[in-house]
Amino acid sequence: MSAFLPETILNWLPDAIQLVYLVATGFFIRGVKLLNSPGTARKGNQFAAIGMMIGVIVTLFDQKIVEFELIVGGIVIGGLIGLLLAKKVQMTAMPELVAVFNGFGGAASALVAWGELARNPDILSFDTTGLVSIGLSVFIGALTFTGSFIAFGKLSGFISGNAITFPGLNVINIGAMIATLGLIGYFAYDPTNPTLFWVILGISLLIGVTSVIPIGGADMPVVISLLNSYSGIAAAMAGFVLQNNLLIVSGALVGAAGLILTNIMCKAMNRSLVNVIFGSFGAAAGGAGASGDGDKTVRETSAEDLAIQVAYASKVVIVPGYGLAVAQAQHIVKEVATKLESRGVQVKYGIHPVAGRMPGHMNVLLAEADVPYDLLKDMDEINPEFATTDVVLIIGANDVVNPLAKTDPTGPIYGMPILNVDEAKRTIVFKRSLSVGYAGIDNPLFYAEKNQMFFGDAKKSLQALNEALNEV
């Protein structure tokens, strides 16, 4: 678009573009900052979107860009697909969608580096920095791409959520990563052999698969968060290839933010990142302790009985988990809560940091069902309140309320912060069966004297409760 500008402007155009990039960066930083608080988050996202628009528009004035057919075509096609996906997706499928978008972002960065290499007729015109950046960009971008799609497959059930692994896989993965870095070094030293590039691309794609396959389905949120960080770093690397400040700054911003977020999630699960990536935790523990001892007794409740209990309570806390998300029961939960509130019962929601299918997912689902966010209490806020709570409804959650996390130092979840539901006067567990949770261990809460089980599908059970409440 620079062709339309008079010569005098062209002289300072490159500097002007850099300054506008700085403005775009400002919008990104301000946007992420505003995303930190529920009241301003929507504005923050819009700020970031404006920053992106500014960055794209000003780039079109770059004097290197002389042809626009492919640009217009690409933006129209990509924009329509993005629009469609964003409008159609169910809120419960949000983790899958984030994984897909993330994969596309990584792939795009790898393609930018590869395209820049292929576009240039003389490969020797790249300096060492350029070649190393191309190599790293392809490496990180490609593994983000395949890794994200494996994560997508695990989240959507196309691929078994179990940890698929064999002894030595971790060693092979680490070896392959080191080998790839070595190859990138050699590629920078001697870029004339085209096979080398293909080998780097191929191994990178494979590493994405083999490093995510051994990680269990419940750890996918951490994986996606980490891959999100990688996609940022890949974009920054593409920025080094093109010596573009906007790419470097924004990519680094996302890369760092993603790492922090990953760390927060690991802490919530009381696991180190190394343990998530190399632990294959779900595979080893599965089955152990699954058989409950015969002498444990379980108290069962019915919809009618439960309706009376909650209707005459003064304070009810709802603890939703993965099972509620899977059953898509968020709307019916809200209906039950509304009925209780109209009777003067105080209703709050206690949300464990890793409840749902990705961190914060439960909050989104309940927001979709019109539950105001100030009723959604974080673990630290709700834990002191259980002592004064009459009934806790635990819907589709298991490990996050398992007292063994506090009492059994040998157990796999020992030390994980949990919701202290056992301090409440009564707990009700909505569950299909007495089966174990992801950690593969029995939950003593089910057999506690204060606890009652309400067996069945979360959604159907809540519907029954909702109807029974009309009769009370």
Place this chain on the structure above:
Amino acid sequence: MEVDLTLLLFIFALASFIGFELIAKVPPTLHTPLMSGANAISGITIVGALIVAGSLGNPLGKWIGFAAIILATINVVGGFMVTDRMLEMFKKKEDEK
């Protein structure tokens, strides 16, 4: 145009520090929208894709750039829109009729 590598690394490091600082205190409620919003920002690679697809050179490189534009645009448009859709639903109690 020769740019000093040290300067680029400097910028990269500073931006990373800002990223660390910005996220440190985010409430769990916003983890999902934050992740999807940050994910949309990583679609910034679209700027690189525009340069590759629009510059002169070997047609293969330009078509690769074209593919990059499509994928990056899906990431950007879809990411920002779906984040907006999520955040639109976050309401305080007073906001209810």
